[in-house]
Amino acid sequence: MSDKKERILQATEKLLAEYGFHGLSMQMVAKEAGVAAGTIYRYFEDKDDLLYQLHDHILGYVAIKLSQNVSDDMPLKQRFHTMCLNIWEMATRGDAPLINRGQFDNLPRRDSHEQRLLEKQLFVKVDQLFDEGKACGLFKNLDNEILSVLSLEPSCCLARKHVNGVFKVSDEALEAAIDASWDAILQH
Amino acid sequence: MSDKKERILQATEKLLAEYGFHGLSMQMVAKEAGVAAGTIYRYFEDKDDLLYQLHDHILGYVAIKLSQNVSDDMPLKQRFHTMCLNIWEMATRGDAPLINRGQFDNLPRRDSHEQRLLEKQLFVKVDQLFDEGKACGLFKNLDNEILSVLSLEPSCCLARKHVNGVFKVSDEALEAAIDASWDAILQH
Amino acid sequence: MSDKKERILQATEKLLAEYGFHGLSMQMVAKEAGVAAGTIYRYFEDKDDLLYQLHDHILGYVAIKLSQNVSDDMPLKQRFHTMCLNIWEMATRGDAPLINRGQFDNLPRRDSHEQRLLEKQLFVKVDQLFDEGKACGLFKNLDNEILSVLSLEPSCCLARKHVNGVFKVSDEALEAAIDASWDAILQH
Amino acid sequence: MSDKKERILQATEKLLAEYGFHGLSMQMVAKEAGVAAGTIYRYFEDKDDLLYQLHDHILGYVAIKLSQNVSDDMPLKQRFHTMCLNIWEMATRGDAPLINRGQFDNLPRRDSHEQRLLEKQLFVKVDQLFDEGKACGLFKNLDNEILSVLSLEPSCCLARKHVNGVFKVSDEALEAAIDASWDAILQH
DNA sequence: TATGAATGAGCATTCATTCAT
DNA sequence: GATGAATGAATGCTCATTCAT
Secondary structure (H helix, E strand, C coil): CCHHHHHHHHHHHHHHHHHCCCCCCHHHHHHHHCCCHHHHHHHCCCHHHHHHHHHHHHHHHHHHHHCCCCCCCCCHHHHHHHHHHHHHHHHHHCCCCHHHHHHHHCCCCCCCHHHHHHHHHHHHHHHHHHHHHHHCCCECCCCHHHHHHHHHHHHHHHHHHHHHCCCCCCHHHHHHHHHHHHHHHECC | CCHHHHHHHHHHHHHHHHHCCCCCCHHHHHHHHCCCHHHHHHHCCCHHHHHHHHHHHHHHHHHHHHCCCCCCCCCHHHHHHHHHHHHHHHHHHCCCCHHHHHHHHCCCCCCCHHHHHHHHHHHHHHHHHHHHHHHCCCECCCCHHHHHHHHHHHHHHHHHHHHHCCCCCCHHHHHHHHHHHHHHHECC | CCHHHHHHHHHHHHHHHHHCCCCCCHHHHHHHHCCCHHHHHHHCCCHHHHHHHHHHHHHHHHHHHHCCCCCCCCCHHHHHHHHHHHHHHHHHHCCCCHHHHHHHHCCCCCCCHHHHHHHHHHHHHHHHHHHHHHHCCCECCCCHHHHHHHHHHHHHHHHHHHHHCCCCCCHHHHHHHHHHHHHHHECC | CCHHHHHHHHHHHHHHHHHCCCCCCHHHHHHHHCCCHHHHHHHCCCHHHHHHHHHHHHHHHHHHHHCCCCCCCCCHHHHHHHHHHHHHHHHHHCCCCHHHHHHHHCCCCCCCHHHHHHHHHHHHHHHHHHHHHHHCCCECCCCHHHHHHHHHHHHHHHHHHHHHCCCCCCHHHHHHHHHHHHHHHECC
16 A cells, blocks of 8 residues: 555544544644645545545454454364454554544445455454354354344443543453353353 | 423434534534524533533433333343343334434543433443342342443444344344343353 | 613723723623613614714713813913823723723714714813914914824823833823923924 | 735735724635635634734834935934824825724734834834934933824824824924924923 | 645634514 | 513634645
8 A cells, every 4th residue: 555545544543533533634634644635635535535444444454453363273262252352452552443433333334345345354253253153052043243242342342431431441350241241142 | 491402402413313423513403403503502502512411311311211111129130121122112213313322422521410420320220230130149240330331232232233224133133132141241 | 861871881881991892792781781682772773873872972071071170260281281181090090991992983983963062072171272372372373183183192192001001101201291292282 | 925915914904994893804805805715814823813913014014114214314303304204194195004003002912022023123213313312402301102102193193183084184284293293302 | 646725615603683572 | 661582694714625836
């Protein structure tokens, strides 16, 4: 990817996290990225497109991070545990402002082909996990999307609240919460 | 509450759900509410105040709806089940655009006294449920906030995705998901 | 004059001195005067009219103050001296915000009959002074308006700068300045 | 100076003279200057800044005009006479709306360093004149600021009233008034 | 390609004025 | 007479976008 495009995306990400959506101007982005305002329009159609692409950019990053250190020969529970910790680390280390996710979710939707592909790619390891779990009768027989909401969403939510300072989550509490999430999808 | 103020709040709620936070102008609100632009400023200090007050307004509504048909002499599981259905109904019937919640979370926070009171009021029945469950050894021994994230958040998230059309949740799936959430907080 | 009208005028005068012309709103005036906004329009046609009438009101006050302690049997120099001190006192005591005069001078002019009358009334003692001075060959043979600019205007200007803090004028300097103004109109 | 900035300043000057301070909108200025409204904000921080800078701009112009054709080897009286005529010409020719001065005096003050410098620069020739006159015992021993109010202020005031049409000043009257002002500062 | 000055529609907000009570 | 809620045009200002260089 062009150096400038990358810098613009990173500037946008930073400013979005700092000032929120309605406090983000193209001139700010240009200044932060060290390019001229007009230059942004060489890489992005308009402001919406910039935000769309940033969304995908972050999603791509998250896709990689989420599956880090997760291999197919690991036991299911360990894979799940690792993924949850990956989510937690991403959020708390701030290297991916998942915190902003909320903002993206409320953007006017773009249901492009690449969008779908990217999201599939994000969940391929997750789908695999759930499929295997259901196949061996370990997990409840629910759609992967629902299993995801039951198990991974709480981790995201916890991380978000922790980072936003709503309440603090200790390491022990985190471990317990991950275990509880596991209980949610487990066949009892 | 003054008729006009109520109408302004409802117009804001509707437009926020429809156009999102950026895309909401005071003139739009005025038009939708059937009042003059200046009139808004008789009831709200500025745009932020309008959004703050809307937040509280919705929160108050949610507080009431969430605890509807929940009485202290019901078994714990039934109470939990009812609350989850209350969330689901609120979201799907659209009479409270819980969907918007995400937007409020990203507003510059106001930590007023009333704010805290309102949020406590919202969770009083929930706190009670979790406290009783932990007391009789039925629930995991975790902070109420974490139990809430583990059990109620998935219901919210599911409803949101259902309403937003990300995927459809059948009645059976909903029931199964509620049971799964129950599993998450249960001591096994 | 009606109690309310008087209160409105005084409120306007005070606020005008404090906030300047473009910082004066009818609601402010109403609040300061302790009346409802609509009440102002019972006594004044519109905002301009309020300012016009305030102008006249102040002029009338100045007319009285300027000629205070000035009687026709006093020597010319003493009369002049007294008037200059009257100007100085009015300005420095702040009981008539002559300081604001500058603002009035730049209002869209109204050349009404009463306006002319009032201004004549203001200068009747001054005219008399100049007329007598010229008649006995003591003063330069110039139009009264010019004599006024040469002799009284410096006093006003001095007082204004003193009050505004541009520079401070000691009692001795004031006396010397009055004497110098006298020199300006004297036949040498 | 940028062409556009110059045009904006001149438009402001013109409109200020025509409509007064309240009655001056940024859109009017933009239209008169032949630029877009937003363009003004490239050169001026806000409306106040525009007015501040206009103040300085005019002051700079006045500084130059006031001292025109005044050289140090001219007799004191001739220098004074020339300055008074410079003031008169500036005002009556309308190339510098001294008339507006009154409005600036009522603006919220900015006591910047450049401001002070500019005003000193404006009066350097005047100070010199007064200093010399006092040194050789020709002038009264008063502060330069007071001498200025006594001698130059009447010229300004006269010009202002002449231009505003309060009364007309003939050439002879002007000469006589200048002589009278000279008398005011002269040691008798 | 890259620039950044220029644009002008759009925004939040104010305020002189009206009018039903 | 007096009120003050309501109005809506107008304001100062921002900012996504364009385009001549």
